[in-house]
Amino acid sequence: MSDPYLLHIFSPTKYVSPFDINMAYEANFDAVIPYCNIELEEVPALTQDTIFSRRPAGVKRTGIFIGGRDLDTALDMMEAARKAMVPPFEVSVFADPSGAITTAAAMVAIAERWLQAEFQCGLSGCQIFVFGGTGPVGTCVALLGALCQAEVSIVSHQGAAAAQLVAARCSQRYDLQFNGVDGSTAGAVTAIMARAQVIFNTAKAGIQMVAADQLSAALHLRVAADANAVPPSGIAGIAAAERRVQLDTAGGVAIGVGALAIGDIKYRVHTRLLAQMYQAPTPVFLAYREAFAMARQIVAEQA
Template sequence: MERPYILHMFTPGSQMSPFDINMAADAGWQVITPYCNVALSAIGALTQDTIFSRSPKGLARTGIFIGGRDALLAADMLEAARKAMFKPFQVSLMADPSGAYTTAAAMVASVEAALLAQAGAGFAGRRVVVLGGTGPVGRIAAVLAAQAGAQVAISSRNGIDAADEAAQQTALRFGVALEGVSGGDRAAMRASIAEVDVILACAAAGVQVVSADEVAQAGALRVVADVNAVPPAGVAGVDVMASRAPIAGTQALGIGALAIGNVKYQTQQLLLRRMHEAGTPQVLGFAEAFEVARQHLAQPAAA
């Protein structure tokens, strides 16, 4: 009898996301078991329960998925699970809290592809502002853009103190340079986008954070990506279906939530399948998600 493919899903929250459960089932995992209210301190013991209960052949058909809503905590949980394992007792690991890792990867990879198509160069030296940057998607998008060579600022509608705290905390955790800027009022918003090349809009759904006039006044702007799928658009002029579509009154291209969402879906599915099919232990975080999103977008049909 063949051993089943078992995916253990750990979350610090009160419930595991149905989205992630469906994605795992579609990727081929046969037994999917959620564990809720899991503390960081419990990850080591749960991981060792997982690895010691199967032979090496069975471990090749075993995985751990880490969810939740906190991008930094998920990274810590992923590292704790990795450290709890040793050869030959290893299983594949993946973290994607609230889809933040795959969404941020899809967003940043989509913008990079647009910059390359538009100007032949990616993020190196670009000025980037992340609106709604204190949330999980915004923080990871900021890290990925910074790692790709951009000068990145995190903006918060709660003002400069909240933005600075998120920037410093995230920069310290992931070893990148980030700064905070205020998005607390219209004047602060206009100042934060005045000279940027890229806007990554990760603000709350259904809230327009940048008006058409403000977009038009951002003279250096080249690409705007918006993950808000609920009307109105987070950035005026960026339709949810936009895929490198010109933004009226500007020289910038827009990438909308559904275009990003398609790349996010493909990225998460490919990562879950990699865990399922690799046959060797995988450790998959946002860096791996970014590489998969880049590879997906490099395919001719994805352009």
């Protein structure tokens, strides 16, 4: 085969996700080559082995995907790969550790759509609370919310200290404001629901973070998005298949969105970004900004 389309997957974990491999083949790459237990310092050499081993026609048909489990590590690896390029030997790079970036992009774009359609407002100035916000999906949701000028609070079931640690790290890295909030007790969650306008659940699957009585007591809630597809739902009243469910609260009706609806947009974002890599005449570098722009486009097409 002359000049095949090749995708190299760099992961700092002991294995590369089968999901990422399957998606790459569905995007028509001829071969997908996984690399496990990669350390940040190894990325420049691996990148240069990738680019210098192909002739000009072949290098245009080559890409690097950054996987793993940690958002900051993936972004650091992407930047290391970018800096290792030597024009005209350059390839496209896409970072999406554990699907965190594309999932977060889908969640925030969907929430934004319902705010605009049902409440005639956007994310700017909204009080956003991210349950499970210390994990990769939650951290990226918080980042996208902050970029939209929302007031973002990262919630941890391990307590305020854990949430504040992650919030401080994000604030320093991204030069944006994040708050850390306790979500370790029923009383703490009830206090959150008295303030929240938008909530996202990105916590561990199969754990309910917001109970029915806490949800019904919400005073200002407009949109709730739950990424948990494993029963019980992470937010009471939102089944995984729900694309738009009305939630009755003390402050009025809010809109709920379930995990499968989020997953549908996430899948489309992931697929289209891989297609961009495959089709791009010049290298593209794809991370949270590009994923969010794509998610907004897809959500708008479905409106």
